[in-house]
């Protein structure tokens with residue numbers, strides 16, 4: 268298990284923040300082998316800082332990171348795969364050469380690095396670009412190469428900072444499929460993202476960070492259970508004032524009136540809706556991750 272515990276980090280201040288800037292104020296969560304963990308939060312919440320500390324690029328002021336019960340050291344981190352926010356490819360190096368080079372840096376033999384590179388280029392759809400310099404690739408293809416670099420040494424753990432940003436849906440599927448394969452093989456995967464629909468689709472567990480603190484962490488089902496379900500009722504062309512006095516909000520779209528409520532008596536709502544007009548929809552909906560997120564960071 269990867270365990271991140273009570274991380275704190277303050278950056279030295281500038282003229283606008285002479286006392287320094289607290290980036291992390293007790294961030295902690297665990298990721299099990301084979302678990303895909305989505306790390307979400309608003310801009311500046313502390314995701315990149317957390318990942319940099321996990322990878323040893325930054326040092327925490329306090330707190331700890333351990334893998335399989337041992338504090339992380341250089342050797343353990345070398346067995347991790349990392350996609351940094353600032354990316355880290357050599358722009359002039361060719362695609363195949365680059366992936367192989369990183370494989371060698373992580374200790375693979377030349378034949379092993381070559382084999383892994385060939386497999387990954389095929390899997391991620393960049394085999395045809397093998398002889399092109401990275402700088403000649405589109406953003407999406409550069410990102411595929413970046414993921415290949417993170418995966419080439421068959422890492423024990425994957426830490427990926429916004430791996431899906433800027434990708435088209437086909438590239439998202441290619442990357443997601445590759446990550447899911449690694450997960451099924453027992454690798455814990457952490458990735459940060461602002462694409463909450465994607466996080467909801469892919470992740471077993473989600474952590475929400477706000478202003479350097481964890482405000483929620485757990486499976487999507489657990490986070491949902493902590494929120495109220497919403498009753499959504501759609502009535503066509505209802506009598507005016509049909510929902511007066513009911514808790515919740517009514518939005519009007521043409522002749523469709525949509526009532527959303529978490530606290531009204533459902534039978535009372537149904538009676539009023541039937542009396543008012545043609546009931547097109549009446550159902551209880553679970554909150555989406557976007558709704559949970561907005562609630563958690565509010």
Ligand SMILES: Nc1ncnc2c1ncn2[C@@H]1O[C@H](COP(=O)(O)OP(=O)(O)OP(=O)(O)O)[C@@H](O)[C@H]1O
Pocket residue numbers: 278279288289290308309310311312313314315316317
């Ligand atoms: N090197 C640094 N020096 C000073 N402040 C920093 C530094 N790196 C990060 N910060 C500050 O720490 C806070 C957390 O930043 P971080 O990059 O971890 O957020 P994030 O959640 O990754 O945001 P985003 O979604 O925008 O990438 C921010 O207020 C940021 O301005």
